[in-house]
Amino acid sequence: MPSDTPPGNLIVFAAFKCIAQGSTADVLAQLRERRDDTPYLVFSEQTGELLDFDVHNRAGAVAHAASAETPEETPRGVGRPRLGVVAREVTLLPRHWDWLNRQPGGASVALRRLVQEASRVNADRDAVRASREAAYRFMTAIAGALPGFEEATRALFADERERFDELVAAWPEDIKAHLQRLSAAAWSAA
Template sequence: MPSDTPAPPLNLIVFAGFKRIALGSTADVLAQLRERTDDTPYLVFDEQTGQLLDFDVHNRAGTVTPASGAEPHDDAPRGVGRPKLGVVAREVTLLPRHWDWLNRQPGGASVALRRLVQDASRVNADRDAVRASREAAYRFMTAIAGSLPGFEEATRALFAGERNRFEALIDAWPPDLRGHLQKLSAAGWSTPA
């Protein structure tokens, strides 16, 4: 079933050292970076996912790509499917008994798999949001704050869901960095039931 909800626009956040120097859409950030007069190196991140991006300020097309070494997002359709409906064919490896069960379901294997995935995504939405928030904060922290005091302990606190300890450990970190980490990790503190 295709999603009628468009993907949110990509917003970028840029840090030179530990200071935020730009924030906004790709076009806004391009304009802000082109106006810079200093040559301090900077890092460009996806504001929501914390992913480090390759960003060429001289790139007139205004495109961004994941930085080398960053996890790839392979959203390109492969093989057959129903592209007009948003259905993409991919390979799934299951045991014969799983295929037998799927094929006995109303509508066949594809319908059963889509229904199972939809149900699981609905049931696990809160847990997925917590995990995504923590992973975004971790990606950002690793790229920019790995040399700061308390980094390893802050990482442990983040994944342990210990908000007060995490906040205490990053309290001495530069304000722009700390503020963005608090924003990225905000959804990571509510533990689903």
């Protein structure tokens, strides 16, 4: 799910080799110095998301690849924007609304409390999922034609670290190293 904020650090690959890494400004400078015409791919270092990158910095340097496909949402006038509160629509059954409205502080306070508690309780599971998704996004964009790709993907989501490591062992060093960084949190503690 793309966001409107550019990633903190970027990593760039050309022909399976890491050619640039760092902040947007650092990567931009490194790419401008290139004398090689090899096509390259720019990724968010943290999320594995493939990004559009404007070396000439005409459009603010970084745009999410999927943002061109999704229309811009117009800001809504409800909520409390100064406090960072954005109103969204939630669809619930009448019995759910009744229960929420009976809670101290009303529906909004109860929903915020429920979301906060769920995010705290599920933090470890969410970190594992985010790590797997980042590794998968990166793998799909750059390693889809490499031998063992499909099996490595299965091993990633099946929590089979040893099998995953065996399958990616023959892959190019830079790809393997970044994939190991992205997937580090993906492996559940048994």
